[in-house]
Amino acid sequence: MKTAVLFVCLGNICRSPLAEAAFRAEAERRGLEVEADSAGTGDWHAGDPPDRRACRVAARNGVDVTQLRARQVTAADFLRFDHIVAMDRQNLADLRRLRPADARARLSLLLDHVAGREGQAVADPYYGGEAHFDETWSDVAAGARALADKIAAAR
Numbered sequence: 001m002k003t004a005v006l007f008v009c010l011g012n013i014c015r016s017p018l019a020e021a022a023f024r025a026e027a028e029r030r031g032l033e034v035e036a037d038s039a040g041t042g043d044w045h046a047g048d049p050p051d052r053r054a055c056r057v058a059a060r061n062g063v064d065v066t067q068l069r070a071r072q073v074t075a076a077d078f079l080r081f082d083h084i085v086a087m088d089r090q091n092l093a094d095l096r097r098l099r100p101a102d103a104r105a106r107l108s109l110l111l112d113h114v115a116g117r118e119g120q121a122v123a124d125p126y127y128g129g130e131a132h133f134d135e136t137w138s139d140v141a142a143g144a145r146a147l148a149d150k151i152a153a154a155r
Contacts, residue, residue: 001033001155002033002034002035003032003033003034003035003082003083003151004034004035004036004037004080004081004082004083005023005034005035005036005037005081005082005083005084005085005147005151006036006037006038006039006073006077006080006081006083006084006085006105007019007020007023007036007037007038007039007085007087007110008038008039008040008041008073008084008085008086008087008091008095009038009040009041009086009087009088009091009122009124010040010041010042010087010090010091010124011040011042011044011045011070011126012038012039012040012045012070012071012072013040013045013048013049013050013051013054013070013126014050014051014053014054014124014125014126014133014136015087015122015124015125015136015140016038016039016040016087017038017050017054017065017068017070018050018054018057018058018065018133018136018137018140019038019085019087019110019122019140019143019144020036020037020038020065020068021058021063021064021065021068022061022063022137022140022141022143022144023036023140023143023144023147023148024036024063025062025063025144026141026144026145026148027148027151030148030152032148032151032152034151035081037081038068039070039071039072039073039074039077040070040071040072040073041072041073041091041094041095041098042072043072045070046070046071046072047069047070047071048069048070049065049066049067049068049069049070050065050066050068050070051126053125053129053130053133054125054133054136056130056133057130057133057134057136057137058137060134060137061137061141073095073098075098075100077105078098078099078100078103078104078105079100079102079103079104079105080105081105082104082105082106083105083106083107083108083147084105084106084107084108085107085108085109085110085113085143085147086107086108086109086110087109087110087121087122087124088109088121088122088124089109089119089121092107092108092109095107109121110122110139110140110143110147111139111142111143113143113146113147113149113150114142114143114146115146117142122136122139122140122143123135123136123139124136
């Protein structure tokens, strides 16, 4: 049975597409059947590709994100996905507010899945440089590995 995971940040051009890509790569490496997507709580980047710095850090880590396009979270996402994983506490609070009563998705922070990092936010690199994007990649890669561990163990 395929597990569906949605990664969410504010604009869906930095953290959440990187998390989606890191998780897809980790799931493929392990042979896990998953569906992965990403979205933002805001809509101002809808239809845009990931930030060019996000594309570069992904490429440095062997992943291509250039085909991804930003979109906003919808009510249907709460029914479609098993897990909706936020990058920070504000996004998690926004998701809780948007969550319909009949939602099936479990909400969490990405770093809640990493032992010792529970409650922490994935570093937001938007106003920083390349080093900030490397830090974000490190965060999302750790979260992707830990979430993949939990999904694999549940099967």
